[in-house]
Amino acid sequence: MEPLVHADQILSLHELVTGTADIKAILQGVTGFASTALTQAAGDHIDCALTLRRRKRTATVAGSSDKAVLLDHIEQNLGQGPCLDALDQGKPLLLDDVATDVSWPEYSRALAAEGCRSALGVPMDLGETSEAVLNFFASKPGLFTPGVIDEAAAFAHLAGSTLRLAIRIETVEQLNADLKSAMASRTVIDLASGAIMAQNRCTQEEAFKLITKASSHRNEKVHKVATDIITKLTGAAGATPHFED
Template identity: 30%
Template sequence: MAPDDHIAGIEQLQQMLLESPGFTEFLLDLTTISASLFSTDSPMHCAITVERTGGPTTVASSSELAQRLDEQQYASDDGPCLTALRQQHSVLIAELVADLRWRRYAAAVSGEPVRSVLAVPIPTDGSSAAALNCYSPDVAAFGPQAVAAIEKHANSLSTILRLALRVHPAERYPDDLRAVLKSRAVVDAAVALVMMQNRCSHEAAMTTLQVASRHHNRRVQGIADELLGKAMATTVISRTANRSG
């Protein structure tokens, strides 16, 4: 798990909020950061759920797996994340298939690569509630130190999430969600490409894209699109040359 000094700073989160065109996009950024912070040898999949009084529920996931695991909870209106959100306490599941509290949920996601779950509330205000859901493919992935680190991270998101709720009005039907997820996939692909080319970590690759974004005064997605386009063009030229030879 990430040490305390890797927790995202308030200035970084404020910059993300300023650059995000909508609330859903901002939540997607938060879930991506959360997943990258706490992934180790095994990937961590994260999701954030926000419920507003008298408004819609907004959900963002760092991966398609996290999205599917969350959707099973919303389908039955019950699960660890919804419990953490509505009762405002952490829910730890060391081994999903052996936890009697969540037998129905475990059965619903039995085909998915998830063994342990940690759901942590994110403090907001009286008109909303939020929670961070973390999924791991490993049994007992969340020891005491990991739980403490993730709870601290969730608390660190409180101030910026409250601000985001004020800045962005409720989105009843986020029609642009498909485009947002496509944008996230493009960035993820570019990060993977930088990792492969530079033999660096996910965090270092993401930092490279962010630095390029600030340097050229362009959004990260634009930099990612250009990088992937150049890589594809290089591949086509290389293959054509090989065939000609």
């Protein structure tokens, strides 16, 4: 019996994270690998969509095809289906046949109208700050056998580790970018304060108060006022400090 988690899946997911820091591109790649893995396991084509939710951010949806994304959005809009319930219950949930399964009647009718006969929702463990679920779709009923569901759960476990790493990397890169932006803003403000100190022979605190007062009167951010001061003095568009990574 072949292992549920294949070496080529591990390698492909690893290369996916090392090749890009774009979360949407990583999600797109994961759905493609998931579709391929489940298609091989089921012996018939299976599409996959992935929904990622993070605190204070809108949900990100990716899919192995446009149709997979459409079917996933239908479930999100209806607020019912195996994908959503799988997230709540923390385990795979199956809609085996839209013609006979009465668990999610409205969603079953919507799937049938799009030519989809069965669906499988598989949650992914991403920790406390994020959650994600894989949503698999088939044009035939009965394809999601216990063995195929086990394959989907094993892939979700592996892909969950990949996504956790990708989210951590993205978070660190965003913090780094925010820090650089803050340092650049502080540099411009310090330069403007220095210019005011030289012109008015005042302290740095007094110079900064003048900038903040101008900011309040103009209803502009302090950084914008400081940039305007530097531009008037030098004829250049403010300071553009460079920070090494």
